[in-house]
Amino acid sequence: MIARLRGTLAETGADWALIDVAGVGYLVHCSSKTLAALGDLGEACTVHTDLQVSENDMRLLGFAHGAERDWFRLLTGVQGVGSKVALAILSALSTEELQRACAGSDAASVARAQGVGPKLAGRIVNELRDKAGGLPTAPGSVPALPAAGPSADAVSALQNLGFKPAIAAAAVAEASAELGVDAALGDLVRVALKRAAG
Incomplete structure (x- = not known):
């Protein structure tokens, strides 16, 4: 089984990354948090992987940390939770x-x-x-990306300005904590920009 890949980040999509390992390209499905942690195209990266094989599909799932992979395996052990739903949960919530x-x-x-x-x-x-306390969490877990509202719009605005999703989300989270939950979009973007640039 493929447990880890170390190579160059060749390409990314909405929920996948192409990792070039000695000339072989591995298509790895990832959460948004893992994609944010991989770095820029052309950079060296490492992903912990889980290979899922079914009757008509073979899929490689990638994770920034072993802890995220452990949580993925726990989640897919719950009835009704497939790999797509498990990745969606790991995109919305940090392991912590x-x-x-x-x-x-x-x-x-x-x-x-x-x-x-x-x-x-x-x-x-x-x-x-009962299993939650026994699993480790990923170090430096990225704040959850907001799903909707001014915070989500502020994260999107920072990403449009060239900031990585993880940095944008962290900056907006700090700005939201400082300004309060009712902060206007313009104020959130202004304060988050200072945090992200600093």
Whole structure:
């Protein structure tokens, strides 16, 4: 089984990366957090991987940290959670946030992920509650990207200005904490720009 790849980041898409390892290109499906952590095109990168084989498909999943891969495996062990939904959850929540949500039976946080309804979110936190404390979390977990509202628009604005998703999300999170939840988009962008540039 392929457990890790180290190579050059050749290309990326919305939910995948192409890693060139000694001239062989591996298509790796990733969460948005992993994509943000891989760096720029042409740079060296390392991904921890999980190979999933079904009757009509073979898919390589990539993770920035081994802890993220462990959580992916836990999530896909829950009935109704396939690789796509597990990656959506890991895109919406850091491993630390996911651990807190499961330990605290916070289904609403898990339901923030695209394609996860309240019923499935409840099943996930119920099944993983007892396992949550035993798994490590990824070091320096990236803040969750907001799904909608002024914060999401501010993250998008910073990305349009050339900032990486992880840096944009962290800067907007700091700006939101400073200005409060009712902050206007213009103020969020102004303060977040200072944080991101600093």
